[in-house]
Amino acid sequence: MTGEQGMRYETWRALALWGEEEEAAALEVIRSRSLFRYYGPDLRHRTDLFETAFAETAGVPHTVAVSSGTAALTAAMIGLGIPAGAEVIVPAVTFVGSVGAVVAARGIPVFAEIDDTLTLDPALLEERVTERTWGVMPVHLGNAAADMDPILEVARRHGLRVIEDAAQAAGVHYRGRPVGGLGDAGAFSFQLDKNITAGEGGAVTTADADVYDRVARYQDQGGQFTTSKGATRGTGDSPPFVGVNQRMTELTAAVLSAQLPRLAPMCRRLRDVARQVRAATADLPIRWRRLPDEEGSGGDLTLFLDSRLQARALVADLNAAGIPAHTLYQGQPVTANRAVREGRTPWGVEWERPPRLRTSEALLGRSVTIGLGAAMTDEDVDAVVTALRKSHQDVTGNG
Numbered sequence: 001m002t003g004e005q006g007m008r009y010e011t012w013r014a015l016a017l018w019g020e021e022e023e024a025a026a027l028e029v030i031r032s033r034s035l036f037r038y039y040g041p042d043l044r045h046r047t048d049l050f051e052t053a054f055a056e057t058a059g060v061p062h063t064v065a066v067s068s069g070t071a072a073l074t075a076a077m078i079g080l081g082i083p084a085g086a087e088v089i090v091p092a093v094t095f096v097g098s099v100g101a102v103v104a105a106r107g108i109p110v111f112a113e114i115d116d117t118l119t120l121d122p123a124l125l126e127e128r129v130t131e132r133t134w135g136v137m138p139v140h141l142g143n144a145a146a147d148m149d150p151i152l153e154v155a156r157r158h159g160l161r162v163i164e165d166a167a168q169a170a171g172v173h174y175r176g177r178p179v180g181g182l183g184d185a186g187a188f189s190f191q192l193d194k195n196i197t198a199g200e201g202g203a204v205t206t207a208d209a210d211v212y213d214r215v216a217r218y219q220d221q222g223g224q225f226t227t228s229k230g231a232t233r234g235t236g237d238s239p240p241f242v243g244v245n246q247r248m249t250e251l252t253a254a255v256l257s258a259q260l261p262r263l264a265p266m267c268r269r270l271r272d273v274a275r276q277v278r279a280a281t282a283d284l285p286i287r288w289r290r291l292p293d294e295e296g297s298g299g300d301l302t303l304f305l306d307s308r309l310q311a312r313a314l315v316a317d318l319n320a321a322g323i324p325a326h327t328l329y330q331g332q333p334v335t336a337n338r339a340v341r342e343g344r345t346p347w348g349v350e351w352e353r354p355p356r357l358r359t360s361e362a363l364l365g366r367s368v369t370i371g372l373g374a375a376m377t378d379e380d381v382d383a384v385v386t387a388l389r390k391s392h393q394d395v396t397g398n399g
């Protein structure tokens with residue numbers, strides 16, 4: 001997805017801005033010999049500090065740092081009290097981790113169509129609601145928010161919990177508010193491709209103190225340290241339950257904290273880059289992905305062609321000019337994954353083959369995403385414009 005061979009620039013985000021701050025932060029933790037978040041010979045409380053800072057970024061009172069984005073999604077649903085066997089509606093176009101998290105939380109994924117935002121179609125969402133539906137997981141795909149207002153409206157009408165998969169969208173806003181704080185809980189990933197990264201890591205965001213309490217306990221073996229140490233951690237009076245270990249390390253938190261101040265400027269820069277490219281090609285009949293809130297996006301350049309064939313040709317043409325471009329998930333909805341299609345979980349077959357979601361298949365297959373990198377120069381932006389103008393005309397035959 002990133003760092004493709006022979007391209008004129010790299011498409012890394014946080015990694016492109018990597019510097020001395022990360023080194024200093026990591027070195028401090030290494031020298032403290034206190035890499036575990038809850039105690040150590042010279043604990044620096046990096047994970048606590050990161051949680052506080054990230055809560056501010058997401059505009060919520062509570063954050064729990066965890067080991068991955070998948071862990072964050074799982075913990076968020078468990079924090080919200082998902083009953084075993086409950087259905088969670090997931091968009092047909094997402095990373096398989098969204099589905100894995102539902103399975104790990106003992107839920108059943110149900111797949112819904114996307115629209116030309118490449119995220120959940122609020123109009124078709126309602127068709128997938130049954131009496132077994134417990135929640136819905138909008139995915140803020142590729143640095144742009146799902147259309148949350150109509151999604152929240154459907155969810156409210158049916159009493160559904162809303163878990164935002166914001167793994168790809170740290171720093172993204174929707175109508176003036178950060179993603180992760182719009183639903184009942186949000187989940188972020190800090191894997192290498194994401195907006196801030198320590199290789200791995202994740203975070204759950206929520207405004208609900210009880211959800212926070214349950215998530216804090218779940219990721220710490222049911223509250224091994226969260227309930228015994230720290231006046232502000234896990235002090236709620238919900239009954240105890242058995243959890244798992246999804247704890248973040250101090251090293252991870254220190255590296256992420258070094259990046260957090262760069263997140264907003266990076267998103268602003270990449271949003272400007274996307275805007276410049278759109279403006280410089282405004283005379284061409286390009287059909288761009290519809291962004292429910294372009295102003296709040298973290299920079300995305302995805303367009304639709306007339307066919308899969310055209311999309312493939314455009315990717316090849318742009319790549320030949322040194323411009324990173326690809327079709328997301330190789331043009332395959334998550335339901336094309338064999339295990340997902342066949343409902344196979346670690347404990348057996350749990351759901352029937354989902355119906356083919358043809359709108360999602362068609363939209364995704366006809367889409368092309370031009371990669372943007374946080375270290376792109378103005379010359380790189382010009383090169384994107386030049387290549388896109390030429391390739392789009394060549395491939396579509398209209399100018």
Ligand SMILES: *Cc1c(COP(=O)(O)O)cnc(C)c1O
Binds near residue numbers: 070
């Ligand atoms: C990356 C990602 C995840 C999973 O995050 P990990 O940290 O890799 O576990 C979940 N959902 C989406 C949409 C993602 O892009």
